[in-house]
Amino acid sequence: MKTMSLLVALSALILASCATSPPPCDSPQTRNLSAAIDHVKDSLSSGCAAHFDRYYDDLLRTAEGDPKPGNKRVFSEFLVWSADEGLLSQRQAKDHYNRYFNVKFMTLQSDYNNCSHTCPRRDRIMLDMERELSDKERGLLKVSLDNDGYYRADELFQEVELVLEATCTACSAGQ
């Protein structure tokens, strides 16, 4: 009798495990940023880590609906949590934050000098900077209301364009 009930229990357990559906990984439906972050954290912790980029975009969209300077801190804390949970590396967390909320351009990260490395791919770099500027418009201006920060990033973009044009012309003249 005991063996019978053990078999029934085991079969029920096996069936139940077969019936478990994959997590829905659905986007947050709320317009409240804190609630949206809670929803995203739950989803990311329950098997939806592969959808991180989509969730980050969802959170930015939610924050755009209620822009304020404090949103920078909220996103920073969310990214620190993501790194602590092992969803992102420290470097990825930094890149995600700085791309949207810092004046500096992550596109310009490099260990080699401008003549040998930046100039041969200047067009590509400027295109990537342009894309990053549009992310900064979203993060600094539309999410955090940091007009000065965005204005400085825009100005920096123009200065880099001018200085690189001159520097690369000078580099190629010396070859």
Place this chain on the structure above:
Amino acid sequence: MELLSRRQMSHGLLAMATLLLIGESYATTPTIRLFPTTVVEDLRQTSSVAKEMETGLQEVIGQLDQQQQLYHESKCDGAEDDPGCQRLAKQIGATYLDMLGIMEDRLPDMEHTVNNTRLSLEKRLRSELGNKMTSWTLQETLLGGNPPKDTSAPAPSLRGRSGMRLSERFSQYYKLVASSSSHTDQSLAVLASDIYLDMEETSLLIARTREEIARATLIEQLNQSFGTITPEMMEVVGGVKSILFGDDTSFAPIAGPPPGSVEQAYRSPLQN
């Protein structure tokens, strides 16, 4: 009480250490040398050569303007066969040749000084910004290693200076560069790039103008036998006037930033 004073002391020490570290980092920050005295002197000389050329051309261009006005007032357009109009056209042609002659005389000096400045700056830009910096350090130089600056402070103006006499433009460059000790590295990098690119264009234009002068002189010498005014002649005079004496219509002010937020800036631990 003891705890408080110990904490205060440790805070004081921490602050002192921070200050020392900051002081040290400022002391060891390499300064970029983009404007040695040779570049400053080249700019001053270019300004003075441009001034000489303008003075020489001003009189002859004034004379051309008067002659053209007389030609139009005498209703010579469409009456080219009239002997009086032919005489006027020849006079205009002769003055035009004078103008080309003055330009031919002055342009080699101008070309020489512009090229000197361009080459000195080129060498400096290549070594200081091209070989000694990565794109990241360049960005940090442009930002000045500081938080976003006060947007009401005047930013170094960028390219596009038609609407200004050539000599004035170089004179402004000279003044900016001569007082470069009061500028920060970030504005110097922009200023050097701006001047260098402008010199590149000016240099090319001077070379092309010199080539064209020989051709235009030959054509005008031929025209002198027929006493005609060509549209090309008018175009060249107009072009020279706008290059040398400016064209105010092309001045386009840049819009200011939207009003900024006054809240204390947040600094994330993730921020670079």
